[in-house]
Amino acid sequence: MGEKTDVWQGTLALMVLKTLEMLGPLHGYGIARRIEMTSGDLLSVNYGTLYPALLKLEQEGYIDSEWGVSDNNRKAKFYKLTRAGRKQLAREAREWSQATAILARFLVAGEERS
Amino acid sequence: MRGMRAWFLRLRNFFSGARGAEQDFAAEMQSNLQLHIEENLRRGMGAEEARRNALMRLGGVAQTEEIVRDRRSLPWMESFAQDFRFAVRMLLKNPGFTVTAVFILALGIGANAAMFSVVRAVLLRPLAYSQPDRIVRVATLWKNSGHMGSVSAPDFHDWHDQSSAFEHMAIYRNDEIPVSVGAGANATAEFSMATAISFDFFECFGITPAVGREFTSDELKVGGAGAAIISYGFAVRNFGEPQLALGKAVVVDGKSLDIVGVMPPGFAFPEKTDVWLTAGIFGEETPSRSAHNYRVIGKLKDSVQLAEAQTQMTAIGARLEAQYPDSNKTKSVAVTRLRDFLVSDYRLTLLVMLAAVGLVLLIACANLANMLLARAVGRTREIAIRAAIGAGRGRIVRQLVTESVVLALGAALVGVAVAYWGVKTMVALAPQDVPRLSEAGIDGGVLLFALAISLLASLVFGLAPALQVLRVDLNSALKQSVRRAGGGTLADRLRQGLVVAEIALSVILVAGAGLLIKSLLALQNVQLGITSERIVMAETSVPSVDLDSAKRGIRFYTQLLSELRAVAGVRNAAATTMIPGYTSSNGIYFVDHLPTNFDITGPNAIFTVMTPGAFATMGIPLHAGRDFTDADGYDAPFTAVINQALARRTFPNEDPIGHVIFCGLDSMNPMKIVGVVGNVRQDGPASEPEAEIYMPYLQHPQPATNMRVIVRTDAEPGVITAAMREKMRVISPDVPAKFSTMEQAMSENIAAPRFRTLLLGIFAGLAVCLALAGVYGVMSYVVGQRANEIGLRMALGASPGEILRLVLRQALMLAGLGIVIGFAGAAAVTRLLASMLFGVKPGDPATYAAVIGIVLAAALLASYIPARRAMRVDPMVALRYE
Numbered sequence: 001m002g003e004k005t006d007v008w009q010g011t012l013a014l015m016v017l018k019t020l021e022m023l024g025p026l027h028g029y030g031i032a033r034r035i036e037m038t039s040g041d042l043l044s045v046n047y048g049t050l051y052p053a054l055l056k057l058e059q060e061g062y063i064d065s066e067w068g069v070s071d072n073n074r075k076a077k078f079y080k081l082t083r084a085g086r087k088q089l090a091r092e093a094r095e096w097s098q099a100t101a102i103l104a105r106f107l108v109a110g111e112e113r114s
Numbered sequence: 115m116r117g118m119r120a121w122f123l124r125l126r127n128f129f130s131g132a133r134g135a136e137q138d139f140a141a142e143m144q145s146n147l148q149l150h151i152e153e154n155l156r157r158g159m160g161a162e163e164a165r166r167n168a169l170m171r172l173g174g175v176a177q178t179e180e181i182v183r184d185r186r187s188l189p190w191m192e193s194f195a196q197d198f199r200f201a202v203r204m205l206l207k208n209p210g211f212t213v214t215a216v217f218i219l220a221l222g223i224g225a226n227a228a229m230f231s232v233v234r235a236v237l238l239r240p241l242a243y244s245q246p247d248r249i250v251r252v253a254t255l256w257k258n259s260g261h262m263g264s265v266s267a268p269d270f271h272d273w274h275d276q277s278s279a280f281e282h283m284a285i286y287r288n289d290e291i292p293v294s295v296g297a298g299a300n301a302t303a304e305f306s307m308a309t310a311i312s313f314d315f316f317e318c319f320g321i322t323p324a325v326g327r328e329f330t331s332d333e334l335k336v337g338g339a340g341a342a343i344i345s346y347g348f349a350v351r352n353f354g355e356p357q358l359a360l361g362k363a364v365v366v367d368g369k370s371l372d373i374v375g376v377m378p379p380g381f382a383f384p385e386k387t388d389v390w391l392t393a394g395i396f397g398e399e400t401p402s403r404s405a406h407n408y409r410v411i412g413k414l415k416d417s418v419q420l421a422e423a424q425t426q427m428t429a430i431g432a433r434l435e436a437q438y439p440d441s442n443k444t445k446s447v448a449v450t451r452l453r454d455f456l457v458s459d460y461r462l463t464l465l466v467m468l469a470a471v472g473l474v475l476l477i478a479c480a481n482l483a484n485m486l487l488a489r490a491v492g493r494t495r496e497i498a499i500r501a502a503i504g505a506g507r508g509r510i511v512r513q514l515v516t517e518s519v520v521l522a523l524g525a526a527l528v529g530v531a532v533a534y535w536g537v538k539t540m541v542a543l544a545p546q547d548v549p550r551l552s553e554a555g556i557d558g559g560v561l562l563f564a565l566a567i568s569l570l571a572s573l574v575f576g577l578a579p580a581l582q583v584l585r586v587d588l589n590s591a592l593k594q595s596v597r598r599a600g601g602g603t604l605a606d607r608l609r610q611g612l613v614v615a616e617i618a619l620s621v622i623l624v625a626g627a628g629l630l631i632k633s634l635l636a637l638q639n640v641q642l643g644i645t646s647e648r649i650v651m652a653e654t655s656v657p658s659v660d661l662d663s664a665k666r667g668i669r670f671y672t673q674l675l676s677e678l679r680a681v682a683g684v685r686n687a688a689a690t691t692m693i694p695g696y697t698s699s700n701g702i703y704f705v706d707h708l709p710t711n712f713d714i715t716g717p718n719a720i721f722t723v724m725t726p727g728a729f730a731t732m733g734i735p736l737h738a739g740r741d742f743t744d745a746d747g748y749d750a751p752f753t754a755v756i757n758q759a760l761a762r763r764t765f766p767n768e769d770p771i772g773h774v775i776f777c778g779l780d781s782m783n784p785m786k787i788v789g790v791v792g793n794v795r796q797d798g799p800a801s802e803p804e805a806e807i808y809m810p811y812l813q814h815p816q817p818a819t820n821m822r823v824i825v826r827t828d829a830e831p832g833v834i835t836a837a838m839r840e841k842m843r844v845i846s847p848d849v850p851a852k853f854s855t856m857e858q859a860m861s862e863n864i865a866a867p868r869f870r871t872l873l874l875g876i877f878a879g880l881a882v883c884l885a886l887a888g889v890y891g892v893m894s895y896v897v898g899q900r901a902n903e904i905g906l907r908m909a910l911g912a913s914p915g916e917i918l919r920l921v922l923r924q925a926l927m928l929a930g931l932g933i934v935i936g937f938a939g940a941a942a943v944t945r946l947l948a949s950m951l952f953g954v955k956p957g958d959p960a961t962y963a964a965v966i967g968i969v970l971a972a973a974l975l976a977s978y979i980p981a982r983r984a985m986r987v988d989p990m991v992a993l994r995y996e
Contacts, residue, residue: 029146033153046171047146048178051139052185059120059185072152076145077138084116 012045012053016098017081017089020063025080027070028054054079062088127187128779135186136179138171184327193509197516204517205524210731211489211523215482218887219525219571221880222478224532227556227564231537233464235554241453242380244320245413246792250420251455252283252410255448262448264406266441267399269434273410273447276430279423283412284315286393288384294365294656295352303850305653306348307386308366310393316411319383323375325349325356333374333392340395342371346379348388368659369395384409402442411452456549465868466946469879470626471711473619475571477884480619483575484888486518487609488895490579509989511580518576519569519959530556543872545865578608606899609892610928616888618939619931620881621969625940627878628961629951630871636953637864643838644694645733645792649826649856650834651693651840654849656819664815665748670846671725671811671821672744677845681837683829689811689821692720693859694796699817703777703807705764706918708784719760720796721779721807723817726810729755729791731826732856737787739771746810753810754785759793760805772932777807778815785809824856831855870950882972885932893925897980900988909989921984925977929970936969937962 012035019034020026026034031054032045057063062085068078081089127135147168154164183189205212240246252273253262263274270285277283287310294303316328323343333341342364346356353359356376365368371391382388393399400407414423431446454461490497497510500938505513536557544551582605656667671689678687691699699721726742729735737758748752754775761770774784785807793803811818827834835853842851861868898906904917944956 027149029147029149030143046178047143047175048173049638050180051178052180055182055185056120059123060116061119062116069187070149074145074148075141076149079144 011096012049013057014089014092015051016050016057016079017062017085020079020081021086022090025078027076027078029076031079040061041112055086061085124186124188125191128191135596136183139179139182139714140175143178147172193512193642194516197513198338199521200513201517202552205520208489211485212524215485215521216524216528218478218481218884219568220532221520221884222471222527223529223564223568223571224477224536225877225880226567227529227533227560228536228540229464229471230563231470231533231556232540232551233468233572234559235462235550237457237461239553239643241456241548245416246453247451248281248414248416249318249452250414250423251450251452252412253448253450255431255446257444257446262450263406266403266406267408268381268401268403269442269445269871270408270410272434273427273430276433277423277426279414279418279426280412281415281817282314282317283410284311284313284318285399285408285410285737286311286315287408288385288387289329290658291366293389294848294850295362303365303848304654305655305850305852306388308391308618309384309387310391310396312393315411318411319381320648321378321381324378326360326375328375329392334394336394337397338392338394340369340371340392341374342366342368342392343375343377343390344373345377345382345388345616347382349376364493365387366391367396371395383411387903403438410996412449420449420451443524444914454755459866460548462946462949463866466626467618467870467873467877467952469943470874473623474877474880474884475567476574477616477619477881477888478618479571479575481884481888481891482571483578484609484612484891486514486579487582487605487612488891490514490582491605506714513573514580514684515576518572518580521606522568522572522576523565525571526564530564533560540873544869545740545862561668561722582608586854604612606896608896613885613888613892613928614932614935616885617969617973618936620878620885620934621936621965622940622943623874623878624962625936625965626944626947627871627874628964629947629954629956629958630867632954632958632961633950634864634867634871635866640795640953644856646856646860648828648831649731649824650831650838651825651854651856651859652823652835652838653854654689654821654823654842655851656846656849658819659817664819668811668815668818670849671818671823673845674823675725675727677841678823678825678838681834681841683827683834684825685828686727686731686826687823688725688731689818689823690724690728691724691817691821692722692724693732693824693856694794694863694927699779701778703760703775703805705773705775705859707774708776708782717763717805719777719807721777721817721819722806722808723779723811723814723959724808725821728823728824729808731824734794737790737792738769739787741789742808742810744812747812748815750813752783752785752813753788755789755791755808756787757791757793757803757806757808759803760807761790763805775807779809780814783813785813813992823851844932867950869954882968885969886972889925889928889973890979892928892982893921893977894983896924897921897984900984904984904987905989905991908987917987918981921981922974922977925973925981927968929973933966933969933972940965 010035015038016031019038023030023034028047028050032047032050035045036043046071054063054065058065058079061083063079064082065077065079067075070076150168151164154167155161158166194680216916241249243249252265254265254269265285267285270283274280274283274285288307289307290305292303293308300817311329312334313331316322322328324346326343329341332338344359344364346718349356349359353362359373359376362373364373365371366389377390412423413421427447427449431442435442435445450458457464487777499505500510500513537554537556541554542553654670656664656670658664658667675687675689678684698719701721703717703719724742726744726746729741739755742753742755756770756775764770765773770787770790773787775787776782776784791808794806796806811821823838825834825838838853839851842849879970904920907920908914908917940962948956969979
């Protein structure tokens with residue numbers, strides 16, 4: 001349980017940052033839907049995990065939030081990437097792809113031997 | 115970095131309460147819900163379906179809010195703040211308990227903080243010089259006695275030239291002498307500490323004058339013009355401002371010296387020096403290797419350790435000993451860190467006092483633990499209820515510990531006030547010569563110390579009651595009545611153990627204080643050999659430059675004394691160079707004939723020069739022969755009076771009167787012994803009387819220019835002082851005088867023992883009071899607990915007297931156990947005091963008997979009130995309670 005959450009939490013922050021980079025300012029609902037959609041509905045994002053992650057990112061200064069008006073004229077709180085957030089996204093994305101690349105090599109190597 | 119930022123935001127939210135954030139969050143959730151519903155509608159769901167689906171996906175809003183709230187602020191801080199508020203409320207609800215607890219603890223913390231402040235100022239704080247740890251005192255080490263003393267000039271030069279461990283080594287001598295400022299009729303001479311230096315003196319400290327400059331080599335050389343550098347304080351006192359002192363002059367020993375510099379504030383080495391002089395103005399240094407007239411200070415090279423320097427100097431000392439056996443036999447060299455040397459007299463005293471206040475704090479903690487235990491038992495039900503509605507045990511313990519911490523912090527606040535007052539009192543009571551004591555005060559360091567020991571104390575006294583809670587059985591605690599619940603035998607035994615510990619600790623303190631008090635009494639009762647009551651003294655100095663001017667100068671005393679004897683109320687007047695505790699001159703003596711080879715290991719005596727009538731004035735008995743008279747003049751045959759100690763040593767089986775004695779005070783003239791007087795304890799009450807040679811002032815004019823005028827009087831000292839001052843002004847206005855009484859001078863002799871006795875006495879008194887409170891608390895509790903049993907006994911016919919004995923017996927058992935344990939502790943601890951004791955052994959039975967008496971009496975006193983209460987227990991009430 002604990003392990004799964006950790007990975008999930010770590011990757012969730014990255015997904016949020018990436019989503020905001022792609023789509024610009026977005027409300028919580030939009031972020032959740034977008035992540036679900038991008039994952040091909042393999043992931044289900046509930047607010048109980050999303051909101052602590054958003055708050056943490058905001059406290060760390062990677063994202064900012066303010067109230068605005070949505071496409072269909074509804075009041076909503078919009079989150080947007082800060083400059084620090086952009087840098088953090090670049091860094092994390094790099095680290096993540098490095099990690100997956102290394103892991104991928106291991107997995108391929110294992111397959112070849114067997 | 116980012117983590118810090120987040121932490122600060124959370125901390126801010128913790129303090130601001132973040133109320134707006136919760137409403138904001140609710141609005142956001144609502145908006146998310148609406149967005150979801152609209153999207154569902156767009157996808158073609160029915161209104162009801164769209165809403166239900168959205169609500170389902172939204173999940174538990176309350177749960178989400180909970181998680182977010184924890185993330186928003188610092189939850190553990192919130193629960194601490196809650197505990198804190200609750201603790202303050204609980205303590206305020208019970209003001210009697212709180213005030214008592216805070217007061218007891220504040221005494222302990224305050225005493226400790228005050229003592230810490232003093233210890234830090236005197237023992238710990240580095241001297242305010244550059245590289246203070248490298249500054250050392252280099253002294254002559256007398257190998258036979260271990261005594262470290264002054265240095266002869268030739269020895270110093272050999273040390274200086276042959277050693278390589280020192281960056282600088284300087285020779286100096288200091289004395290309290292008349293220094294006058296100003297010129298002509300406005301000149302005022304005052305006794306000031308003056309230090310004559312030659313070279314490298316200020317370099318040892320790495321200090322230069324704040325205003326002006328150091329001495330030039332021209333000024334320093336023998337026969338040069340000379341110059342003076344003055345202390346900051348002296349400059350301000352005499353010239354208003356340091357700058358104004360430059361270009362002015364001080365007159366010392368008849369010589370006018372230009373002031374070329376003012377040292378920075380705070381620099382007054384050695385011994386509160388006001389004026390530093392170029393030694394060259396006094397002529398050549400004393401060339402004799404056995405004239406130990408100087409002191410030496412040095413600065414070690416950066417690369418050299420103290421031990422290396424010591425090894426090197428020991429080797430040089432051994433070489434000199436072989437080279438000059440006549441003068442250097444049994445001499446070696448000692449190198450001591452300056453700070454260690456300065457505080458050597460007080461280190462042990464202060465450390466003992468620090469230990470003593472530590473014990474007082476421990477007793478205070480034991481008391482508090484006891485009070486909290488009693489309260490925890492009373493609160494068993496409250497705690498059981500809190501546990502029953504879901505508080506974890508950890509949470510409850512934390513709550514109780516928080517209460518202890520709050521108590522301790524309150525006590526620390528009050529304690530700092532106690533410490534402030536304590537430090538002031540200690541500085542006022544302490545002997546004058548404790549170095550740097552005046553720097554003691556309450557500052558950040560002391561506050562931190564008070565905070566630290568209060569938190570430590572809260573752990574000590576708070577843990578036992580808190581852990582007691584863990585043992586409480588929920589079920590039985592809820593079922594039983596308050597009175598009986600939770601007070602298991604373990605808690606009772608713990609409480610009694612604490613009281614036994616308190617008594618044991620106070621036994622140690624009372625025993626220590628008792629031993630010191632007995633020593634002090636012994637010191638005060640020692641016969642010094644003189645009668646010090648009603649003697650007014652004036653320390654005086656007659657200006658002179660050579661033998662002739664000295665001969666003229668001392669007529670001042672002849673005239674002054676004859677006039678003073680005519681003043682009403684004066685019984686006797688005389689002058690002498692010595693009073694007990696303030697000897698300045700001693701050396702070897704020879705009898706009958708002067709040897710060709712001086713053996714410097716021969717017997718020594720103290721040399722005193724005096725006017726006729728001085729023995730009678732001081733109350734020193736004449737055992738044989740006669741006192742000096744005015745006929746013992748410079749041109750008459752030289753005479754001397756010896757004391758019994760010298761007579762016994764040198765003339766064991768014959769009459770010393772008529773023998774001839776020689777000593778090198780100012781000449782080697784043969785002196786005929788004309789009288790024998792009683793012994794005087796010259797080095798204060800703690801030392802044995804030494805051999806002495808007294809000489810008439812007219813035959814030794816140069817030493818006689820600095821004498822104390824002593825007047826035995828029936829009148830008020832103030833009246834006589836005024837009369838003396840007036841007479842002196844008329845006879846010779848340029849003679850400075852410093853007035854005091856013999857009793858003042860004698861009490862300075864025992865200022866240090868009196869100070870430590872007073873301090874330890876206060877701490878022991880505190881300890882006994884606290885122990886008394888502890889015994890009272892426990893016995894009251896025990897009586898309350900045993901009310902049923904007592905009621906039953908009374909119902910069965912026990913008399914009130916039997917009940918009284920029952921309670922007192924239990925108190926005596928606790929006290930007895932405490933005394934036995936305390937004795938074991940005291941036997942070990944009082945041995946530390948051995949070097950402070952005089953006329954009493956660490957295991958003195960009379961002192962211990964007194965300790966038993968005091969502690970038992972205190973224990974009985976403390977249990978008497980609870981015992982009385984037990985006697986008045988109404989059997990019916992007690993029985994009905996069951």
